[in-house]
Amino acid sequence: MTRLGWIRFGIVGGAIVLLELMCRFGVIGRRVLIPPSDMAVQLWNLLRSGRINNDLSETLLNVAASIALAVAVGFAVGSVIHALPRVRRAIEPFLASYYALPFFAFYPVFIVLFGIGRMPIIVIGFLFGVVAMVIATFNGFDRIPRALVRTARAYRMGPVETALKIKLPYAAPFLFTGVKLAVAYSFIGVIAAEFILASSGLGYSIAYAFNNFDNRTMYALMLLVIVLVTVVNALLHVGEARLMRRRGL
């Protein structure tokens, strides 16, 4: 690990130890927060008991579906609009202010449109992620050298083939930023939607534990969410670093 890596490790480790001590010595009350070590033990027990298996797989499926949709639709829409500069100029302000919308205020609309169950949750996760992917596609495509597109024409490739075989691979490192954001936003969207719209899933289970004063389960599930997001991001980071190294970026 690099020096900086050790420093970061120290910051996180130190914060956990500090929290643990404050909980153990009563600085923070039991009803507010349980010690991190208890969270870990409780999580371990929960996972072993199998009680949260369904909720966990449900949430992971919802997140995976929204990420896949956000990335695929975001790339497709982004590449089409990128080819239409006028349309792009017209809608760019909307995209830029998109994340200012408080989506969750509209949750009744989602229920009316998509019913309850899995659909509205995936749709919210998707809506959170898709615009980040569109914007990343614009950024990536803006960097494609003219000579590459002309090469595609010299090989008589059509617009779709050019997008998939030339533009997509060229822009991949820049699209990766969009994928990372789509992943983060989809997680946020899905878990938050499960709080208010669902009757299963991790978000729902956290809310349920909270409503039943079950602090230990609630914190264990929060820890699980943090671990999940951290692992997914670490994997993405490794993939991105590999892509960038090969391209000399």
Add this chain to the structure above:
Amino acid sequence: MKSPHMRVVPADVHAQLAGVTRVYPAADGGPGVHALGPVDLSLRRGEFYAVIGPSGCGKSTLLDVLSGLSPPTTGEVVFEGKPVGRTVPDGIGIVFQEDASFPWLTVRDNIAFGLRQGGVDGAEIDRRTDYALAFMGLRDFARAYPPQLSGGMRQRVCIARTLVMQPRLILLDEPFGALDAQTRLIMGDELLRLWRETKATVMLITHALDEAAMLSDRIGVMSARPGLILAEIETGWSRDRDSTIASDPAFGAITSRLWSLLRAESIKAVGGSARS
């Protein structure tokens, strides 16, 4: 626009421009940039034709129009007896002035790209790719990625990628610009060898007088923008020439002829851009 003399194309004419101009439209609907022409040009089948002219005179534009990459504003383009439309006809290979290597593919996959695209079978792809790697001196770099190569090597990857397609008309836009003088001479000889072997027609855009004088059968000399063909010079070299003709007295005569034609145009090109 169809001019009457276009109807009869002699059998040995491979590609032809008749009354071709190109005006780049201005974004604000203004008069635009008149980049080229009117140009009349016939490439004979199997000849090595060089185009030389001052910077910004419309050489790359000429290549674009000839290959179907951009439409002429007026005039007509014909390749192998058929009018060239909005797509690049089969049989034309292009090497662009800018680096067009694919950074996400290895050198080998870069070279094989067009063949895979064209659905050539695997064994044949390997055979042609191996040959091109050796020919371009890239064998040791087959598994490298373009960002790991020098600019000159990347340009050789692009040349190889075009040559494996075995085009009947090869258009090269200053392909040796990124190379040092010695490598340029060697690459020039290799290009001549390839041209003899494949019997392809070659149009080479360059701004190096010696390169044009040494390699070509004919040289089209262009004026400052809007580019016109001021003169066409026959070199009279035999087909099995190579860079040693640089010591031939005729070589000196051709280069000084080229320079006397180009001197005034080059001053115009520089002065014009300094003023505007």
